[in-house]
Amino acid sequence: MSHLLDIRDLEVNFALRTGNITAIDGVSFSLDRGERLGLVGESGAGKSVTGFSIINLISKPGYISKGNIRFEGKEISSYSDEQMRKIRGNRISMIFQDPMMTLNPVFTIGFQMIETLQAHRKISKADAQDIALEKLKKVHIPSPEQRLSQYPHELSGGMRQRIIIAISLLTDPAIIIADEPTTALDVTIQAEIMDLLQELCESDNMALILITHDLGVVSQVTEKIAVMYAGKIIEYGSTDQVVKYPVHPYTEGLIKSIPGTVIKPGCDLVQIPGMMPTLTNIPPGCAFNPRCYLKEAMCTIKTPELKDVGNGVLAACHMK
Amino acid sequence: MFAFIIRRALQTIMVMLVISLIGFSIKSNIGDPVRDLVGERVTPAERAEIADKLGLNDPFFAQYTRFVKNVLYGDFGTSLIYRKPCLEVILKHAPATIELVLGAALIIILISLPLGVFSALKPKHLFSRFIMGFSTLGVSIPVFLTAIMLIYLFSVTLGWLPSYGRGETVDIFNNGYWNSGLLTIDGLQHLVLPCISLASIMLPLYIRLIRSEMMEVLETEYIKYAWAKGLAPTRIWLVHAFKNTLLPVVTVFGLQIGIMFAFTILTETVFQWQGMGFMFLEAIQRADISLLIAYLVIVASVFVLVNTVVDIFYGFINPTVRISGTK
Numbered sequence: 001m002s003h004l005l006d007i008r009d010l011e012v013n014f015a016l017r018t019g020n021i022t023a024i025d026g027v028s029f030s031l032d033r034g035e036r037l038g039l040v041g042e043s044g045a046g047k048s049v050t051g052f053s054i055i056n057l058i059s060k061p062g063y064i065s066k067g068n069i070r071f072e073g074k075e076i077s078s079y080s081d082e083q084m085r086k087i088r089g090n091r092i093s094m095i096f097q098d099p100m101m102t103l104n105p106v107f108t109i110g111f112q113m114i115e116t117l118q119a120h121r122k123i124s125k126a127d128a129q130d131i132a133l134e135k136l137k138k139v140h141i142p143s144p145e146q147r148l149s150q151y152p153h154e155l156s157g158g159m160r161q162r163i164i165i166a167i168s169l170l171t172d173p174a175i176i177i178a179d180e181p182t183t184a185l186d187v188t189i190q191a192e193i194m195d196l197l198q199e200l201c202e203s204d205n206m207a208l209i210l211i212t213h214d215l216g217v218v219s220q221v222t223e224k225i226a227v228m229y230a231g232k233i234i235e236y237g238s239t240d241q242v243v244k245y246p247v248h249p250y251t252e253g254l255i256k257s258i259p260g261t262v263i264k265p266g267c268d269l270v271q272i273p274g275m276m277p278t279l280t281n282i283p284p285g286c287a288f289n290p291r292c293y294l295k296e297a298m299c300t301i302k303t304p305e306l307k308d309v310g311n312g313v314l315a316a317c318h319m320k
Numbered sequence: 321m322f323a324f325i326i327r328r329a330l331q332t333i334m335v336m337l338v339i340s341l342i343g344f345s346i347k348s349n350i351g352d353p354v355r356d357l358v359g360e361r362v363t364p365a366e367r368a369e370i371a372d373k374l375g376l377n378d379p380f381f382a383q384y385t386r387f388v389k390n391v392l393y394g395d396f397g398t399s400l401i402y403r404k405p406c407l408e409v410i411l412k413h414a415p416a417t418i419e420l421v422l423g424a425a426l427i428i429i430l431i432s433l434p435l436g437v438f439s440a441l442k443p444k445h446l447f448s449r450f451i452m453g454f455s456t457l458g459v460s461i462p463v464f465l466t467a468i469m470l471i472y473l474f475s476v477t478l479g480w481l482p483s484y485g486r487g488e489t490v491d492i493f494n495n496g497y498w499n500s501g502l503l504t505i506d507g508l509q510h511l512v513l514p515c516i517s518l519a520s521i522m523l524p525l526y527i528r529l530i531r532s533e534m535m536e537v538l539e540t541e542y543i544k545y546a547w548a549k550g551l552a553p554t555r556i557w558l559v560h561a562f563k564n565t566l567l568p569v570v571t572v573f574g575l576q577i578g579i580m581f582a583f584t585i586l587t588e589t590v591f592q593w594q595g596m597g598f599m600f601l602e603a604i605q606r607a608d609i610s611l612l613i614a615y616l617v618i619v620a621s622v623f624v625l626v627n628t629v630v631d632i633f634y635g636f637i638n639p640t641v642r643i644s645g646t647k
Contacts, residue, residue, distance in 0.1 A: 057547055089550030096548070101541035106563050106639060116549045151639040167549065
């Protein structure tokens with residue numbers, strides 16, 4: 001059976017005046033109906049670019065230079081703008097990072113919900129409003145009728161993110177791509193939003209791609225995890241397996257960096273030494289080698305490929 | 321919304337009081353009203369008596385209060401040149417200027433919106449580069465030069481349009497106040513060149529303002545989100561981006577309409593346009609202080625009123641302003 005979404009050897013370049021730089025380098029993963037995948041990594045690892053490239057909405061001057069993106073059995077990476085438009089916000093919805101910036105400040109919530117439906121279906125305003133109300137109820141927004149006539153600035157950040165989730169549900173999409181959906185919210189709201197996303201995916205059999213740097217969130221919500229570093233996936237497998245028994249030294253470092261539930265005051269937090277290289281300055285061999293405690297001569301010469309390391313986990317490390 | 325309007329109205333009244341104070345200070349310190357009234361051949365004793373009668377020896381504040389009271393009743397004193405009440409003189413000259421400014425404003429709106437939006441959407445297009453180059457040129461050419469070039473090209477060389485005056489006008493209300501050039505073909509033809517030259521200073525600024533605002537808006541998260549929602553490009557550009565672009569543009573436009581009233585002085589001089597600017601220049605040349613002050617106060621009031629109207633209109637398109645106004 002074919003996958004709902006199948007990405008093979010995706011490469012994204014940014015055409016800069018000084019030449020092309022590769023932001024995504026040979027990324028492959030797949031997603032089945034109702035499956036939840038976490039894309040994890042530090043800032044600049046290429047998580048968001050990967051997410052945006054699925055709906056071909058990479059900020060200029062970025063473009064997909066290689067690879068295949070198959071969605072529902074069709075190759076969509078070569079789609080025209082108009083064909084792609086019919087998928088965006090319809091079959092594949094996105095949730096952005098900062099709910100304070102995502103909604104247009106001069107239009108009401110109702111306006112912004114109804115237009116989304118009308119962009120994808122021939123539907124009357126009244127019918128669209130009914131669907132909008134139904135989805136607002138689904139994301140547990142109090143007094144949804146009232147919300148329709150409100151402007152974004154009249155609502156709190158958490159409430160706005162719920163509205164955005166409701167908008168992403170309007171057309172009953174097959175996939176929701178959530179790009180750091182809780183980063184801009186405070187911790188209590190974060191948990192509520194994540195629970196809500198999980199609940200919705202389960203009840204509607206929707207697939208979710210959760211882009212985040214927060215391994216804690218990923219381990220709660222997702223079934224599969226892809227860890228990215230400098231534009232490549234370096235470890236890929238079931239969330240349980242990867243979080244409990246990380247193979248790649250980078251993944252291991254990320255997991256150790258999560259502050260434990262019991263922290264003694266004054267004790268240092270664990271961190272991975274050094275910083276992720278910028279895209280113009282990726283070291284030869286394994287991109288992680290300058291920060292790696294397992295580093296050997298080979299790591300600075302040959303780029304490791306993803307290989308099966310058992311228990312269904314793929315990892316790109318010479319030492320394992 | 322109602323509270324917002326009331327608050328703006330109160331602010332307007334405060335500003336008008338300050339303007340009238342400035343106007344009155346100038347009036348009470350420049351020139352000698354007694355001489356204006358009776359000329360040079362009167363004895364100092366008689367002069368003092370007249371000054372006393374006119375209340376010129378009263379304290380400043382008492383004189384100012386009287387001035388404000390008179391102004392509230394529409395009495396700005398009598399114009400020296402015209403030998404008529406200042407208000408009447410100004411009201412008779414106002415329609416010509418108002419029609420000129422409205423015509424210019426219309427030209428600005430109709431041209432700057434499409435050109436500004438186009439050059440924001442397609443910044444690398446050849447036509448956009450042409451617009452930008454042309455607008456730089458437009459900003460740097462002074463009004464009177466534009467006006468003279470227009471007259472030379474369209475009146476002298478081609479003979480298509482008249483070069484001076486208002487042409488055939490119609491007395492709209494049959495009371496001698498509003499002589500409009502908008503209702504006759506001849507009057508409209510006379511409007512074309514003055515309106516274009518008045519518009520020529522603001523137009524390039526507007527195209528640039530709209531372009532830069534629109535380009536900024538196009539980079540925002542909510543526009544990116546609109547793309548992610550799968551909306552049609554025309555809807556994203558002309559509904560989502562356009563309305564946000566308009567917010568700062570409307571404010572600037574309100575301010576500039578006031579400035580345009582002042583700029584008419586140049587245009588009206590070149591085209592011998594019998595409006596307020598023309599009248600103002602005449603008043604300066606012949607030291608008609610009462611008329612000058614009346615003009616300053618009235619133009620300042622128009623300025624303030626236009627700004628108030630614009631602010632209220634802004635409240636309608638920007639919901640965040642409305643909310644803070646109701647608090």
